[in-house]
Amino acid sequence: MQQVGSAQRADNGVTSTDVAMMQRAITLARRAAAEGEIPVGAVIYRGTEIIAEAANNREFRADPTGHAELVAIREAGRVLGEWRLSDCSLAVTLEPCPMCAGAIVNARVGRVIFGATDPKAGACTTLYGICTDSRLNHRVELHAGVLSTHCGELLRVFFRERREAKRLEKLVTRVPPAAA
Numbered sequence: 001m002q003q004v005g006s007a008q009r010a011d012n013g014v015t016s017t018d019v020a021m022m023q024r025a026i027t028l029a030r031r032a033a034a035e036g037e038i039p040v041g042a043v044i045y046r047g048t049e050i051i052a053e054a055a056n057n058r059e060f061r062a063d064p065t066g067h068a069e070l071v072a073i074r075e076a077g078r079v080l081g082e083w084r085l086s087d088c089s090l091a092v093t094l095e096p097c098p099m100c101a102g103a104i105v106n107a108r109v110g111r112v113i114f115g116a117t118d119p120k121a122g123a124c125t126t127l128y129g130i131c132t133d134s135r136l137n138h139r140v141e142l143h144a145g146v147l148s149t150h151c152g153e154l155l156r157v158f159f160r161e162r163r164e165a166k167r168l169e170k171l172v173t174r175v176p177p178a179a180a
């Protein structure tokens with residue numbers, strides 16, 4: 001009997017479980033987009049078992065810290081009754097920002113797998129290397145660019161549609177009210 005992705009490790013260290021978890025994170029991100037949230041999803045897993053999962057909920061909770069990976073980290077700690085997540089992996093559709101990368105280090109997350117890079121806030125490879133900075137007391141096994149095209153496309157479509165909606169909104173408000 002074969003466990004999903006158990007021992008199938010590609011040369012770059014990304015397993016088929018990692019890819020399956022990223023697909024799950026993409027599904028969560030897609031759902032978030034349907035609710036008007038920026039589409040980012042995250043899954044925390046140990047082996048092939050999902051410990052916690054979340055999507056960005058910043059709008060819904062009016063919470064500036066409501067990033068998918070941060071919400072999932074809090075949930076994983078609660079589920080496991082343990083703040084150290086060193087035997088867990090985290091798959092997230094977008095490169096973590098400084099806040100989330102900081103939380104990843106503080107939670108001692110063992111592995112991070114992310115999809116699209118973030119040129120404006122990426123703190124794992126793009127702007128900073130917080131997860132792998134040897135000056136910090138924990139270093140993460142990091143894998144970038146897993147299903148990155150899918151992950152990035154979600155964001156591109158979301159922002160394109162939002163810009164279009166705003167443009168249409170402006171057009172509507174420009175129409176003068178009908179004379180009584």
Ligand SMILES: [Zn+2]
Nearest residue numbers: 067096097100
């Ligand atoms: Zn973040």
